[in-house]
Amino acid sequence: MTHCLRPLAAAALALCAISTHAQETFKIAYIDPLSGPFANVGELMLTHTQYAVEDINARGGLWKGTQLQLLQFDSKLSAQESQSALQAAIDQGARAIVTGGSGSSVVTALVQAATRHNQRNPGKEILVLNHSSIDPELTGKACSFWHFQFEANTAMKMKAIANYIKGQADIQKVYLLNQDYAHGKQWAHYGRELVSLARPDIQFTGETLHPIGRVKDFAPYVSRIKGSGASSVITGNWGQDMALLLKAAGEAGYDLRYFNHSAGSVPGTVLAVSQAGRGQLTWVAEWHPGQADTPRVDALAAAYKAKTGKDFLAPRIDLTPRFLAAAINKAQSTDPVKVARALEDLTVETPLGPLRMRGEDHQLLLPQVVNTIAPVDGKAVKLGWEGTRYGFRTDAVYSGNELAQGSDCKMKRP
Template sequence: MYRQRLGKILYMAAAAVSFQAAAASDVIRIGELNSYKTQPAFLEPYKKGMDLAVEQINAAGGVNGKKLELIVRDDNSNPGDAVRTAEELITRDRVDVLTGTFLSHIGLAVSDFAKQRKRFFLASEPLTDKMVWEQGNRYTYRLRNSTYMQVSMLIPAAVQMNRKRWAIVYPNYEYGQSAVATFKRLLKEAQPDVEFVVEQATPLGRIDAGNVVQALADAKPDAMFNVLFATDLAKFVRAANQRRFLKDLPVVSMLTGEPEYLDPLGRETPVGWVVTGYPWYAIDTPEHNRFLKAYQDRFNDYPRLGTLIGYNAILSLAAGIEKAGSTDTEALIAAFKDLTLDTPVGPITYRGLDHQSTMGAHVGTLAIENGKGVMTDVRYVDGATVQPDDELVRKLRPADAQ
């Protein structure tokens, strides 16, 4: 009797495992890791953007006849934790592909992990140039435009300001350091007589805004490049407005036009700054209007830049997997090479040369309307137009990264 019961139990267990394996074969598991706890302003809308894309794709029949399943984990904004989380997604959660990361140093850590484990990784958000150049590898592609691309979008405005004495303020980690190095080099090439009279490198999320503003003001600059974002940006602008430091000071600024960071400024929005951002309210194209309506219908809210990045990341993975015909790593690497797909902001291509997408960004000037910060004089800059020449990219990228 015991043996019969044991045999029945083992049979049922084997059947359950077999059923689970069969069920698993009917889904494509996307493992996503990100800094949800520390960067909620960007990543909560980002998660909703991913969810919307997954729902739409699955409602249309999935990818290659399989439904998408999103498995999300927090990386605690720590490179070591991020690598451990990526390993758990692969070994415990059995994901087919990896995507995500927000902070640049976290993205670089996961990219190196993907290289070591020989697994495909789509970096959705980290901006550092090293992701696709100096530390690029054949297993990693990147969706969002890089620091080089965004700085290049702002250089024409900086040159037009025709100011000589520049101040710089930035968060002191990979993203900020990369942006500043590129800005100084490109502005110097365009305007050789410029001087960088003061720099303030602040700890991420822990800016001493009053002292930073005072140090910048003491140098008496006649223009400024800002790379701060999130709560650091809000604290800095508030302190600068209190000290009237920003009065009549021309500024070019990365990311400030993104709703995640612009909305909290409200009436304190620094009017006249030239910024990169996402003016969802000013984009009138059929593709974006469909995306906007779908998002508003689903979440009763307006999208942020994070929403667009999350949405496009899932669209990219779906297009790449469909082209590859599977989630095999080598097939995905080949499929993403020069992959082109349509997005709410127009078509983008993943360059085979350096695995960077050509997704662009909007550039405009800050103003206040009805007590809220907005971007005006908006133009979209195609990412393909703000890349360095191919010869330089080949020099920067490791020879074994193709």
């Protein structure tokens, strides 16, 4: 009788092992554009996310050997498609979303959909980890317990630029040219507001919004800027909208100074600046390639390049899954509610130094580097990028605490 039970016992143990193994996977859904005019941006963000997930798993995973599993969905730069992807991710067992490059309106829709789902399905909650959509409302009036912002928001980035412009007496006339959606409007709003506070003498000569991802020729817009007498442009454009603006201004022989949030971390921008042959593109991010005195980011970038064959551009995307991993380990649980609580006020030692996720509004206090894409000179710019003789010049560095803004978040916690 005992002998007969042995195969059954063995089978039961095998089933138990399979069940335990299944429980040791924490699924993350990547939802961002993988087709259309901004597919190159989506692929960049996906590769950064994949690298971090694979590195975490290769180092032994998380609490109790939990492994991260990355699911992929194409948002198609659409709120509707993104919400459909969210539901598909939930159906496949995802407990967190990594997103950010779909635009603020899309990410806001995802946060709202995730919040509704979590309210209706206790025990099946899902987190939203946002590494690139920088609408201050996401950590302000529209804040959600389920959303965490891993990028400096629009106001923080513009404050860094305004602080820098304060010392640039040659900047006198500025035009506001932006994409016609939430982020573009906010970049214009904070540009006018914060730059005016830093430099009340600056004259804003005009403001235009254009359709996102649909303009093929920016020559008419460049002509409008030139006619206004502006020598500088505050623009939140990214992807092909930035590249085509640079191209049109270069063809018109117009030597503009552009102030942008993250253009240099998008593939092809440095090449576009070099091809335009005119103008200066100043942008702000947590780090830039060739930045001095960043040995830990340099080591990460080298390891990333060795494994993927691609250039490393965005530490914040890499650290997003790592913060999640640290929170799971701190909580000693994969329950999203416990993980979210562990993320609040969590400080993690990163290649950028120690960073804290502010608990009151879920805003990561990320440093910002104002830098300009400029020709290699062997001094300020030592490294060429994208096969060109152009690289990045550090203009100013500000800590996350220096740029931190107040928040009117009134968060409802479960």
